[in-house]
Amino acid sequence: MGQNMTNRKLEVLTPQNCQIIFIDQQPQMAFGVQSIDRQVLKNNVVALAKAAKVFNIPTVLTTVETESFSGHTFPELLDALPGQDILERTSMNSWDDQKVRDALAANGKQKIVVSGLWTEVCNNTFALCAMLEGDYEIYMVADASGGTTKEAHDYAMQRMIQAGVIPVTWQQVMLEWQRDWAHKDTYNAVMDIAKEHSGAYGIGVDYAYTMVHKAPSRQKSEHRTLAPVHAPVR
Secondary structure, rough: HHHHHHOOHOOOOOOOOOEEEEEEHHHHHHHOOOOHHHHHHHHHHHHHHHHHHHHHOOOOEEEEEEHHOOOOOHHHHHHHOOOEEEEOOOOHHHHHHHHHHHHHHOOOOEEEEEEOOOOOHHHHHHHHHHHHOOOEEEEEEHHOOEOOOHOOOOOOOOHHHHHHOOOOOHHHHHHHHHHHOOOHHHHHHHHHHHHHHOOHHHHHHHHHHHHHHOOOOOOOOOOOOOOOOOOOOO
């Protein structure tokens, strides 16, 4: 029991105990992703960013070789994080850039949630170095990251897990931050993210709201429903 009480990895993620970094969420990097559908990847990254904004999670956004190779960060990600500085690098390893180290240190949180491209390069090297040299705890968001093949992603995740990285998914992170549906200050915003980005879960929420609780449908436009009219059948 005493050992468990000192194991920080047993702590649930909260808005107070972690920060988040988005690494190289850029077009040229996404072009090479084969481990996850790229539209799903983008959806998950943007959802995670929106959740981070809702919970006021200290955030770092970093890019590599934007003008010469990788292209500009996904616009939807930037819009989810208005005013966020973009820390440009030349190194594949974000830890090698002093601006990134300084930003992480300034945020003052030892737990770092990571979403990046590619899993086997930029995520892997950052995670290992941040743990070794910075004594950080890394929470790798597997479904908001991607590799050049399924094997590249999977084996990079395995290597990091063996080194002590904790694998998570974007919705898991958001719901750990929420923790209790009684937290009404973030409840509606979390439900909005779920309805827009969570696929079957979001569809189910919409159904429950409208069909069970009789809430109005959430579309912003007006539509008429025309009653059935049976056509003649021979």
